[in-house]
Amino acid sequence: PQIKDVDEEIKVRKKRAPNPKLDDNLLLSSNGLPRLRRIAKSKLKFRGKGHECSDIGRLLNTYQLWLDDLYPKAKFKDALAMVEKLGHSKRMQVTRKAWIDATKPNRRDDSP
Amino acid sequence: MELWEKSETVDPEVRAYVYSLVNVVGGSSAYDDTYSIGDDALAALNDILRWLRLYDEKLNRYDVKRCLAEANLVQGDLLEILALWPETATDNKLRGKLALACIQLLVPLTWPLDLEDEKATVNHHRHLPYLQLAQVGYKRAVLHYEHAAILRTAVRVALPSMTQPRRERSKRDEGIIKLVMYLFRNVAMITQPQMLPSQGDENEISRSSTIDVFHEQDVLNLLLTIGSGASDDFQDEDVVLLEILFHLLKGIDPKKLFMHDEQVQHHEADELRMLMQKERDMHKSYRKHAPSRHNRFGTMLWVKRGDEKLSTVTGQTSITNGDATLQIMDASKKWNKPKHHGKHAGLEELRQADFCQRIDLTETARKHLRSFVEDFLDSGFNPLFSGLRKAIASEADRISPTHQRHYFYLISWFLAAERARRTATTFTPPPTSAGEESTYAYIAAVLDDHTFALISRSMQRYLDEKSWLDLHTTLLAFTSILLTVHDMSESPDEEDQEIAENIQNRIFYHEATHDRIVQILRSYNNQGLPYLDAVTECVHVFVRMLERYSKQNAELQIQSKRRARKKARKAGVMPNEDDQEADNEDAREAQLTATERRFDFARFSSKLLTQPCLNTFLALLQYHADLTPEQLKRCHRYLYRLAFKHDLAILLFRVDILLLLHKLVKGPGGLSTESPAFQDWDTLVRQVFRRCVRWMEKETEGEGWKEMCVVEMLFSKIPASVYYLQNGIERTVERR
Numbered sequence: 001p002q003i004k005d006v007d008e009e010i011k012v013r014k015k016r017a018p019n020p021k022l023d024d025n026l027l028l029s030s031n032g033l034p035r036l037r038r039i040a041k042s043k044l045k046f047r048g049k050g051h052e053c054s055d056i057g058r059l060l061n062t063y064q065l066w067l068d069d070l071y072p073k074a075k076f077k078d079a080l081a082m083v084e085k086l087g088h089s090k091r092m093q094v095t096r097k098a099w100i101d102a103t104k105p106n107r108r109d110d111s112p
Numbered sequence: 113m114e115l116w117e118k119s120e121t122v123d124p125e126v127r128a129y130v131y132s133l134v135n136v137v138g139g140s141s142a143y144d145d146t147y148s149i150g151d152d153a154l155a156a157l158n159d160i161l162r163w164l165r166l167y168d169e170k171l172n173r174y175d176v177k178r179c180l181a182e183a184n185l186v187q188g189d190l191l192e193i194l195a196l197w198p199e200t201a202t203d204n205k206l207r208g209k210l211a212l213a214c215i216q217l218l219v220p221l222t223w224p225l226d227l228e229d230e231k232a233t234v235n236h237h238r239h240l241p242y243l244q245l246a247q248v249g250y251k252r253a254v255l256h257y258e259h260a261a262i263l264r265t266a267v268r269v270a271l272p273s274m275t276q277p278r279r280e281r282s283k284r285d286e287g288i289i290k291l292v293m294y295l296f297r298n299v300a301m302i303t304q305p306q307m308l309p310s311q312g313d314e315n316e317i318s319r320s321s322t323i324d325v326f327h328e329q330d331v332l333n334l335l336l337t338i339g340s341g342a343s344d345d346f347q348d349e350d351v352v353l354l355e356i357l358f359h360l361l362k363g364i365d366p367k368k369l370f371m372h373d374e375q376v377q378h379h380e381a382d383e384l385r386m387l388m389q390k391e392r393d394m395h396k397s398y399r400k401h402a403p404s405r406h407n408r409f410g411t412m413l414w415v416k417r418g419d420e421k422l423s424t425v426t427g428q429t430s431i432t433n434g435d436a437t438l439q440i441m442d443a444s445k446k447w448n449k450p451k452h453h454g455k456h457a458g459l460e461e462l463r464q465a466d467f468c469q470r471i472d473l474t475e476t477a478r479k480h481l482r483s484f485v486e487d488f489l490d491s492g493f494n495p496l497f498s499g500l501r502k503a504i505a506s507e508a509d510r511i512s513p514t515h516q517r518h519y520f521y522l523i524s525w526f527l528a529a530e531r532a533r534r535t536a537t538t539f540t541p542p543p544t545s546a547g548e549e550s551t552y553a554y555i556a557a558v559l560d561d562h563t564f565a566l567i568s569r570s571m572q573r574y575l576d577e578k579s580w581l582d583l584h585t586t587l588l589a590f591t592s593i594l595l596t597v598h599d600m601s602e603s604p605d606e607e608d609q610e611i612a613e614n615i616q617n618r619i620f621y622h623e624a625t626h627d628r629i630v631q632i633l634r635s636y637n638n639q640g641l642p643y644l645d646a647v648t649e650c651v652h653v654f655v656r657m658l659e660r661y662s663k664q665n666a667e668l669q670i671q672s673k674r675r676a677r678k679k680a681r682k683a684g685v686m687p688n689e690d691d692q693e694a695d696n697e698d699a700r701e702a703q704l705t706a707t708e709r710r711f712d713f714a715r716f717s718s719k720l721l722t723q724p725c726l727n728t729f730l731a732l733l734q735y736h737a738d739l740t741p742e743q744l745k746r747c748h749r750y751l752y753r754l755a756f757k758h759d760l761a762i763l764l765f766r767v768d769i770l771l772l773l774h775k776l777v778k779g780p781g782g783l784s785t786e787s788p789a790f791q792d793w794d795t796l797v798r799q800v801f802r803r804c805v806r807w808m809e810k811e812t813e814g815e816g817w818k819e820m821c822v823v824e825m826l827f828s829k830i831p832a833s834v835y836y837l838q839n840g841i842e843r844t845v846e847r848r
Contacts (some may be wrong), residue, residue, distance in 0.1 A: 033823055036822055036823065037816075037819035037822065037823065039418075039822075040818050040819045040821075040822040041816075041818065041819055043418075044818070044822070046805050046808070046809060048805065048809075049802070052798050052801035052802045052805060053774070053777065053778055053797075053798065053801060055801065055805050056770055056774055056801045056804065056805070057435060057774060057778065059770070060767065060770060060771055060774060061434070061435070061438055063767050063826075064438055064442065065417055065418075065438075068423075068441070069417075069419075069421075072445075073445070073447045074445070074447060074449060075442050075443075075445045075447075075448070075449075076442045076771075077768065077771070078448065078449035080767050080768045080771070080826070081449065081768065082449065083826050083827075084766070084768065084826060084827055084828065087826065087827030087828060088828075092827075093830060096823065096824065096827065096830065096833075097830070097833070099816070099819070099820045099823060100820055100824070100833055100836065100837070102814065102815060102816055102820070103812055103814040103815060103816050103817045103820050104814050104836075104842070105812070105813035105814045
């Protein structure tokens with residue numbers, strides 16, 4: 001290769017900003033599952049008997065909007081598949097287990 | 113380059129040699145239509161054959177074949193010569209020799225061409241399309257030659273050799289029989305290649321016309337003869353016969369074959385009605401959301417979301433319908449999740465598995481084929497299939513992997529045909545000479561232990577090797593056997609019942625089979641709809657059969673015991689004893705086995721109700737728009753069993769599954785509300801939804817149940833936590 005003019009200014013190409021990835025970091029960030037839990041606690045209400053379909057419909061919409069905020073790029077179905085896959089990682093399993101255990105009434109007694 | 117132009121890429125010298133040979137064979141007269149055979153025609157034909165062998169085959173090229181196709185040897189010479197051997201001149205030695213030489217050339221020229229990845233050269237790729245089209249032309253010419261029946265002439269060539277008993281046949285005789293059989297196979301096999309321009313003659317080479325010609329020119333009779341002699345006189349021809357049968361029968365619906373004409377018309381009318389209904393539903397669901405004004409009306413909408421955020425959506429449908437708004441928001445996203453390609457090599461091959469393609473027959477072809485199939489079942493089925501089974505089991509040289517695939521496919525096909533014959537017509541089996549023989553004797557060759565063992569073994573091997581196409585055919589065969597056994601157990605004949613019971617016994621207590629079925633169901637991974645259909649059908653039939661078997665009341669078992677005792681006494685094996693006491697004994701034993709079986713079935717059934725198995729059924733349900741009512745029913749039964757009989761609805765509480773179910777009942781593009789299955793699905797889905805809501809609102813002592821549910825619904829459940837999630841309490845393990 002030819003040696004170019006040494007004095008020529010070296011052009012630094014600006015690196016492209018990496019695309020955000022839908023991974024467990026994002027999923028566990030404050031915008032991720034914790035936010036979903038907050039939504040569930042404060043906003044998610046069911047009308048109960050006789051309104052099953054509309055209840056589940058609204059539940060699905062809630063998920064859709066949440067995922068749209070979290071990872072706007074992907075379509076709902078795709079995002080769901082991606083999130084489901086993340087659930088198989090060790091870290092997610094531990095976190096989920098902790099959340100499940102938190103609902104148990106007297107967990108002090110279980111693990112002395 | 114124009115497709116029909118002479119190829120520039122063949123060595124001119126080769127072309128010159130081949131052309132000169134073709135010229136020597138003979139020629140048509142210029143002033144009338146007669147054909148005169150050249151003086152050295154026989155030698156020329158043999159020379160051409162030598163060229164094919166020593167140039168094409170040795171150097172692995174298609175050059176000579178290409179030249180022969182361009183020189184129009186088949187239509188211009190071979191068929192003319194064959195036509196000059198009239199049926200009255202059977203003892204004309206020279207003509208007979210010439211006819212044989214023609215057939216010797218026809219076979220390699222019509223031989224299926226395929227591109228094997230390792231062996232294919234540039235030369236092959238260059239000539240293949242031309243040759244494939246030429247073969248289509250050959251087939252058309254052979255089938256519809258106007259002056260003589262070419263295939264009948266071929267049969268006549270083989271007859272002298274066939275009449276000799278097998279021991280006295282020379283190598284040459286065997287060769288001639290096989291040659292003629294291969295000609296029939298090639299003719300049956302050639303179809304218009306999908307990727308190439310058609311000459312507009314699909315009808316002339318279609319399956320129907322092939323069957324019609326085979327019938328008219330006595331080829332079907334020859335096949336029957338060979339089939340019925342497959343166990344003694346024609347042992348070595350069995351694989352060729354298998355191939356011919358496969359290429360004749362693949363894709364044809366056996367049920368339709370045995371319907372009356374009116375029934376077929378009725379069936380087709382129903383089908384048309386169903387399709388039109390489907391189309392109407394599609395339009396309806398589209399109209400529901402279609403804009404009511406022109407497309408530049410320009411509605412724009414804000415969607416207020418939490419956190420002071422707004423989204424914009426355009427289009428009028430979104431004004432009134434909140435769900436539609438969200439759907440439009442979703443549909444406007446450009447990015448798609450990348451799909452994995454190439455992980456499953458051979459997936460393409462699987463998609464185009466040739467036996468999955470549906471073939472419709474004309475009325476005459478259907479009639480001819482039906483009588484052929486009936487005759488074949490009565491005479492040729494047992495000898496052929498038992499011979500093949502032995503050959504496969506002993507790994508004979510003449511058996512290739514494709515033959516095994518054909519073997520399993522044809523088992524399933526013929527068993528289905530036999531079932532169709534029994535149900536469609538008021539079929540009464542002709543009285544057998546032995547009198548004691550079962551009415552299922554015609555298909556007994558594939559219902560014995562050996563075949564069952566072979567199928568099990570092959571299934572396991574294909575599963576381990578991940579060769580899905582082969583596994584597919586074994587699944588079809590296995591399902592078909594199960595269905596036949598089921599029919600047998602309901603036959604009025606006691607003998608049949610007993611055999612069926614024995615087979616069921618064997619399957620029921622064979623744990624390896626259960627595990628294999630479960631394993632196959634779990635291992636579904638994107639192999640396409642036909643495979644998915646075969647897997648789920650097999651599981652469905654298997655489970656239903658075991659369930660019925662495990663529920664079989666004690667009464668039936670007592671009956672069968674009594675029967676066995678009576679028989680033994682008749683044979684003088686057992687001494688006469690007090691019947692009453694024996695009956696009591698039987699009743700006790702029957703009670704015991706009944707409970708035991710119930711337990712065994714529950715155990716098996718729970719193996720099937722796991723997340724991976726559920727995923728496979730859901731994969732089938734994803735195709736709901738294309739499924740038949742029967743397939744939908746299959747999914748419904750499985751989900752019902754899972755959610756309500758075994759109380760595992762928790763596995764369904766996953767957002768993507770709920771989304772699918774919601775779409776089925778409510779969403780755009782769901783099930784048609786007028787379809788008969790809709791009511792069932794509506795009830796099921798509502799029940800699941802109700803349980804889901806109740807589950808999320810469960811009152812628990814601890815904190816954060818609902819939050820936990822919302823998160824868990826995103827994922828497949830961890831097996832260890834399923835019990836707790838479902839019941840809200842830990843499983844109490846009893847300690848001693």
